[in-house]
Amino acid sequence: MARPPASTFGAVDPTHGHVPPLLTGRIKDLLAGKKIAMTGVTGFIGEQLLWKVLTECPDTTTAVLVRRKGSVTAEQRVVAMLKKKIFKDLADAAGGPAELMAARVQVIEGDLPKVPDLPRDIDVLVHCAGDVSFDPPIDQAFMTNVVGTKALLTKLRESCSDEDGTLVRVPHYVHVSTAYTAGRRRGAIPEAAHVHSIDYEAETAAALAMAEHIEARSRSAEQLTVLRKQAEALHRQAGYLTTSEDTERRRLEWVKKELVQAGTERARSLGWTDVYTFAKALGERVVADLTHDMQVSIFRPAIVESSLQYPHPGWIEGFKMADPIILAYGRGQLPEFPASPDAVIDIIPCDYIVNGLVAVCATQPAVGEVEYYHGSSGARNPLTFRGIYEHVRNYFSQHPYTSGQGSTPLATWNFPGAEPIEKLMWAAEKGVKVGNKLLSFAPRGKRTRAIATSFDKTSKTLEFLGKYLTLYGEYLQSELHFVDDNTLALHNSLHPKDKERFGFDSAAFDWKHYMEEVHIPAITDPVRRLEAVRKRRQARAATFKDLKPAEPGTVLAAFDLDGTVMATNVVETYLWARLPELSPLRRMGEMASIAARLPLYLGAERRDRGVFLRSIYRRYAGADLEALEAYVDEKLAPLILDRMSPDAIRRIREHRDAGHTTILMTGAVRPLTRPFEGLFDTIVAAELATDEDGRCTGFLSGPPMVGESRSAWLNHYAKLHDIDLGASYGYADSHVDLPMLSTVGNPVAVSPDIGLMRAAKSRGWSIVEWPEMSPLPRWKMS
Structure with a gap:
């Protein structure tokens, strides 16, 4: 927008029009x-x-x-x-x-x-x-x-x-x-x-009535069903309480979103x-x-931004309208922007x-x-979007946001308008959605987590752009001046x-001085300092910390087994324990049966881990429990211990040296945990029921210790033994263990699956990688 003539917007002529006091x-x-x-x-x-x-x-x-x-x-x-x-x-x-x-x-x-x-x-x-x-x-x-x-x-x-x-x-x-x-x-x-x-009275009454209406809609059976199913798709394995908490969170978010949309549409109408x-x-x-x-x-x-001079140049508290755009550009998160280059900001x-x-x-x-x-x-002193872009680009060219920006050049904005960017965002959102769906079937590992992290970064960028398009779209094309x-x-x-x-x-005042020497440094310098502190903390993350001695019996450290302490899963450990007592022909039959039912097991595991564990343990029917225990002690113990992560062993010993009560919590059957009795003070495992001859019935003597059962057990144990859960620790690798980790004050996600990784990042929990030993399957050993 061209600078208007002084005669149009100059000081008022005292002889014409209204004279202000x-x-x-x-x-x-x-x-x-x-x-x-x-x-x-x-x-x-x-x-x-x-x-x-x-x-x-x-x-x-x-x-x-x-x-x-x-x-x-x-x-x-x-x-x-x-x-x-x-x-x-x-x-x-x-x-x-x-x-x-x-x-x-x-x-x-x-x-x-x-x-x-x-x-x-x-x-x-x-x-x-x-x-x-x-x-x-x-x-x-x-x-x-x-x-x-x-x-x-x-x-x-x-x-x-x-x-x-x-x-x-x-x-x-x-x-x-x-x-x-x-x-x-x-x-x-x-x-x-x-x-x-x-009529502001009528509009106010309607706005307050709208809030009551939307609140009532959020509690309808139809809406709650939709929200509950969304929560179950993500949290079903963790348990009903976790699902219900997420359902209520989604309901509140839905209410807010609907109220925001109602306000926007009424205003624009x-x-x-x-x-x-x-x-x-x-x-x-x-x-x-x-x-x-x-x-x-x-x-x-x-649009009020940081001070030019008082109380000091650059004084401001919090981020204002233009600041997220400036920071996102400097970080390389805004390859283009849907503003009109000649519009005045x-x-x-x-x-x-x-x-x-x-x-x-x-x-x-x-x-x-x-x-x-x-x-x-x-x-009288207009700043266009092209002008602010040039100032921001000039500043970050001289002061890169991160020292590692290196070969990543600053984006060049061509201001193509909103429609091309909206189409690009639509395609990117579809790509992220499909990618996340495919990731849910991908094997766990660093590469999978890295891909998920890149999707999350893309989603945040799209969310940021979407918010600005929704909130500030018309401001970005503004054709008014005050x-x-x-x-x-x-x-x-x-x-x-x-x-x-x-x-x-x-x-x-001069925009180049204000933007490049006052305002942009004022909003970026604190962020740079904060990120430097965050990087230092990442060397030893907030919830994974050096252990200090505690009064014995006042702090506990709970460890999940499969995927955390050792590299295994319940199907594999079942085969370890069951195959050796079978004849070669029956071994082949058992392997073929497991392979045939594997899709059903995976489906059950996605729906409810407790149901999945019970279906696996049905296969123990007829096994001699005493013989199984003897086989574990004589043959499997060294092989099981060999599969343990060295980092896990080190951390368990650190907790014991600090006087912490160490607890192993697993859905594996009790006989398979016998090799760990020297490492843990308490072991919570699945108990196989037996008949009068000591043979397994294929049923458990109690519910499997998964999901919210672990949280309930920890709370009960802590009350019985006067343990401070707020000072205690938890280590797990799966989203199903979210309730367990949420129970302690120092939760740590160990080589986590995507669901737990995302939950840990959102809650500020530590994420650590514990490399696992991976020898040949032990059922091949006689």
């Missing part, structure tokens, strides 16, 4: 002796606003509306905030954060829309709080931005009125909105009320880009309707917004006449001595 002196003098109340001070704009007032207006007191967070009181939260680096000088001068709060910051514990009574000496109320997500659930957006605003104004009126409800003191209400309340309009957006006929801007626009209408006898200013920031530094807000607080608007201000840059005549006029009225510390003329 201007400053009549220094800001600190205009606000001296006043109390400024604020909401949203735990957000980044509100926090800097509080810092600015406390720093630059020494004779001004403040009040902050802050909600309790769990057991942490509002005052405790404010003291914690005042301990931050930007408040250090102020806190030191006051004798400490608590002393600073006592002297100049009155804390009001409350929340929106449940606003408590407000102090009766408020002169200015700045409403910074509000849902800043572009895709909140529709009910949440309205409760915060419409119902919350109405409740706050009601309490402000009460605090300024006598017992009869008559306003006896005129407050100045400053409402922080967003420039994008303009919605899907095009062209110049004036600093004025947006013309529309939407009425001319707004999303429910965030829609609810903010209706919040402005609430302000206009309820403040006819007050002084009112509405401040509309565009209207970025404004945070300190310019805060300076403008403080200046607005110092004005005296006419009662009942709402004043509007745009905190934006696009009208007139900032009132804001510029206010800036020009600053006292000469306030120009430097309170200036907010958006045409007064």
